[in-house]
Amino acid sequence: MLCPAHLQADWLSATILGLDGGLALSTVARAATATIHPHVVLSVLTETVSVRCGLGEPVLLDCRFWADPSSPLSAGGFAVEWRYQFRGQGRLVLAYDGKTDRLAPGPLEGAALDFAGLHAAGNASLVLQEAEARHSGTYICAVHLPHLLAQVTVELEVVEPPSLSISPSPLPLAAPGQVLSVRCEASGFTPLPLELSWEFLGADGAPAALGEASLSGHREAWDGTYSQSSLLQLDTSALGRGGGLVCVARHRGGTRRSKVALEVIGFSAPSIQDSMAMVGMALLLYGIITLAFRNITGSDGARPKEKDQ
Incomplete structure (x- = not known):
């Protein structure tokens, strides 16, 4: 198999992660032989390295790409593939051939692409209509040009309290x-x-x-x-x-x-309200007894004075 003339060069691949974990970039660059000035041919970017959502919520997994229109490889068209991995198992979510406009859907229902944005602006983001518990895992967005591949990964965690x-x-x-x-x-x-x-x-x-x-x-x-x-x-x-x-x-x-x-019924110890009521009753009884005692004492003291007279 003969190699295309445009591929006769030094090729460099780089993956860049943002310091805050909010961005990932994968690039493929071409440098003419014996030169030190690489030229980017394909780059793939995501600003949702880690996504968290609740059950039933819509989810957007960001993925955008740029291909150098001046490169002969761009003339061959592009292809986008989303794959899913969880606990060692992987499967195809969907694959789209931009040259033939053909979509190969996977078994994951409710997954879609914005095809207008895909061709106009390289927006290859994946949309999940309703998040389910089984959607948690690692998603890989891969963009293909003839003989080239660049990809980024996105972690999705579906979290729902009980x-x-x-x-x-x-x-x-x-x-x-x-x-x-x-x-x-x-x-x-x-x-x-x-x-x-x-x-x-x-x-x-x-x-x-x-x-x-x-x-x-x-x-x-x-x-x-x-x-x-x-x-x-x-x-x-x-x-x-x-x-x-x-x-x-x-x-x-x-x-x-x-x-x-x-x-709890039949509890013997009085409550605070009961104790306050008992104290109030005791004070009332004390007041009645004191008043009655004074009346009795006053009556007894008046009788001897009448006898002396």
Whole structure:
């Protein structure tokens, strides 16, 4: 196979990453033999090296390219290919031949290119209509000219915090010393891991210590999201008159809380309101007794004076 005359040169390839991780550039340059002045023939750029989004959100993976129109290689047309890699597995997202205007779609539904922008401005950005958990991974944007290739990579992370539910809800009335089984279910989150814990706030707002809860394993749903549950054996003997029971989920997508009220009936110790009422009643009784005593004392002191007269 004969090599085209234009390829008889020194070829240089370079990849440049921005200091803040927000830009990546890949270039292919040609330098005439025995010269030190390379000339860029093809360059590919992205300003979204790392993208983070939530479930169901539209996603734009930026990729733009420039090809030297004066190069004979540009006359042969260009091709764009997006590929996806995750956990060692790779697959084609889509491929487009700009010379024949043919698109080869991959198995990833909802992936598209802006073909008008692709030909007019070299905009090869990939658009995902709705982000799913399975879309997280590494995306490779590769641009081909005849005999040349330049590519950049984009990391996409789909992050969704969990939805929480506590059962039973509402909690039943409890007696002092009774043990309640309470479950907190976290669902619809991605990625792993997740931290589940319990908090208890007394009637006065003070936190109280709780025993250890048992944690289930992760379960993966059909859409690639995960669920996990925590089971708490709640001993009410040290919880006073009750308060609020809170399930706390800490995740990369944020912290979520779900709260239910707990009421302990038949608790012997008086509340603050009860104590204040008892003090008020005692003062009232003291005042009545004091007034009655003074009246009695005054009546007894007046009788001897009448006898003396």
